[in-house]
Amino acid sequence: MSDTSGIPHRRRRLRRALVAALGTLGLAAAAATVASPAANASAPTPPSGWTQVFLDDFNGPAGSGVNTSTWQYDTGTSYPGGAANWGTGEVETMTSSTSNVSLDGNGNLLITPRRDASGHWTSGRIETTRTDFQPPAGGKLRVQARIQLPNVTGAAAKGYWPAFWMLGAPFRGNYQNWPAVGELDIMENVQGLNTDWATMHCGTNPGGPCNETSGIGGSTSCAGTTCQAGFHTYSMEWDRSTSPEEIRFYLDGVNFHTVRANQVDATTWSNATNHGYFIILNVAMGGGFPGAFGGGPDGGTEPGHPMVVDYVQVLSSGGGGGTTPPPSGNRDAYSAIQAESYDSQSGVMTESTTDTGGGQNIGALANGDWALYKGVNFGSTAATQFYARVASGAASGVSGLVEVRLDSRSNAPVGSFAVANTGGWQSWRTVPANIGSVTGTHDVYLTFTSGQPADFVNVNWFDFGH
Missing domain, CATH: 2.60.120.200 (Jelly Rolls)
Structure with a gap:
């Protein structure tokens, strides 16, 4: 909004998934x-x-x-x-x-x-x-x-x-x-x-x-x-x-x-x-x-x-460019699961990341959003740790939980961690959390919960440990 003679009037992430283009x-x-x-x-x-x-x-x-x-x-x-x-x-x-x-x-x-x-x-x-x-x-x-x-x-x-x-x-x-x-x-x-x-x-x-x-x-x-x-x-x-x-x-x-x-x-x-x-x-x-x-x-x-x-x-x-597709078989719980490889989601978008290794991360993550990863194989030795690569440029006072739920979004989380501003939406850190012992093969839901409506986190990848 500018005039004809002077200066004018004067990220958080995009809030929903990116899908195939329409004319x-x-x-x-x-x-x-x-x-x-x-x-x-x-x-x-x-x-x-x-x-x-x-x-x-x-x-x-x-x-x-x-x-x-x-x-x-x-x-x-x-x-x-x-x-x-x-x-x-x-x-x-x-x-x-x-x-x-x-x-x-x-x-x-x-x-x-x-x-x-x-x-x-x-x-x-x-x-x-x-x-x-x-x-x-x-x-x-x-x-x-x-x-x-x-x-x-x-x-x-x-x-x-x-x-x-x-x-x-x-x-x-x-x-x-x-x-x-x-x-x-x-x-x-x-x-x-x-x-x-x-x-x-x-x-x-x-x-x-x-x-x-x-x-x-x-x-x-x-x-x-x-x-x-x-x-x-x-x-x-x-x-x-x-x-x-x-x-x-x-x-x-x-x-x-x-x-x-x-x-x-x-x-x-x-x-x-x-x-x-x-x-x-x-x-x-x-x-x-x-x-x-x-x-x-x-x-x-x-x-x-x-x-x-x-x-x-x-x-x-x-957008599509380079999004990791869901795997055709089971995912290994102990290898990095690329966050953009979800099978289903709500409120999620993908974007290019500047994190080590490049590729894409998911963003626009706010209260009520979720992503589903089917067929995650934990094996017979129980996983007790969850790790996620996250970044946040959330405003002061804005934070939330990254939660892990198994098989249904309505099930209670088996573990979670809190995250607030990490220094920017591409300022990445790996955050650990304890989880209840998990064995066997499960559908894993990442769910995002916050007391504020604003987007509060990006996720690049996650995995589990013993």
Whole structure:
């Protein structure tokens, strides 16, 4: 979300398994089905071949704030040490007040700009705590939201600037490395116009390979109802299965803008895409983008018109590259069992690891997730030890248990160990645990239990000992 003259507004692991890819048309069609005029709709079930890795459908009591384990509030007029007025010349102060950011009790999030008696504007801006949203190697990531833009047009809409967008993870805590770290504007709108703008920012500012500060952008109009009069689905699909890599933007399932890796040099593309992203929702007032379309806000601008967000959903597809398949026979309990060789799972994704030996690890492991490994042969001499190669970049105060259960997820664990931050999601250590004596051949479940909803561990491999 950047203007035409300055800096923009401003991992945990992806939360679900990566499975075989589905063509874009199938997903686009699925997305198109949710752009109904209803005020609230459930997020669409992921199409075959896609896995949901994030969802907030904003269910909760009317007047309550967002879930702060999922979202964090940006407040004031800049990031700490960052550019003033969010780098774009906006005039509002962002707050965490429920007068600016709240649930409506009907499954929607409201971000509402307000003006006080002295003419000072406040509004809301939230971003995901997770910064790890990116496609798997050779796969796809889709980020989408069903939104009704502030229902105000004409002179009363002067200065309104709602947006649904993403920033590269290295921006968080730095705030000086834009646009090199990348920005993906899935939806921007100004002045109550019936127009959806989508843009990729990258390279250097001003100018550079990505034409900053304008970026590489495209636009389209909302059909049926205007962007302001009804809900529409705004989506981005980042596709690493194509050559060159593509980032595609959609309105109600229709692709209207595509950015390809070969449009810029390799270094620029890598700097902008070789990392995760976080998601932002906000309504700005004033700044460079509205300034390019007449300016504002002014005395005729009407406060109090919210951006209404039904849900935000992230889907992942494909990847496969190098995942260890389940063995055709029994596994040896006393040799390393690659965590990605599961027979079944819930809530698990795979990704490349930097641990010794390379390959892949499983990640996105949080409370309630599990992975099944069939036919683990413990032999006739009882195993009494369990070892797992784990890493964690969990936030302070976030921890959980890695548990071993035999033959059924409903059976009590035979052993477990606790894990918290190890120094990063690829900072690996081998953790031992005592287990009850186990002989014979069993199906082994790794289960993950935590008192917090956040992802807390990655696992590369595990084995057992006497």
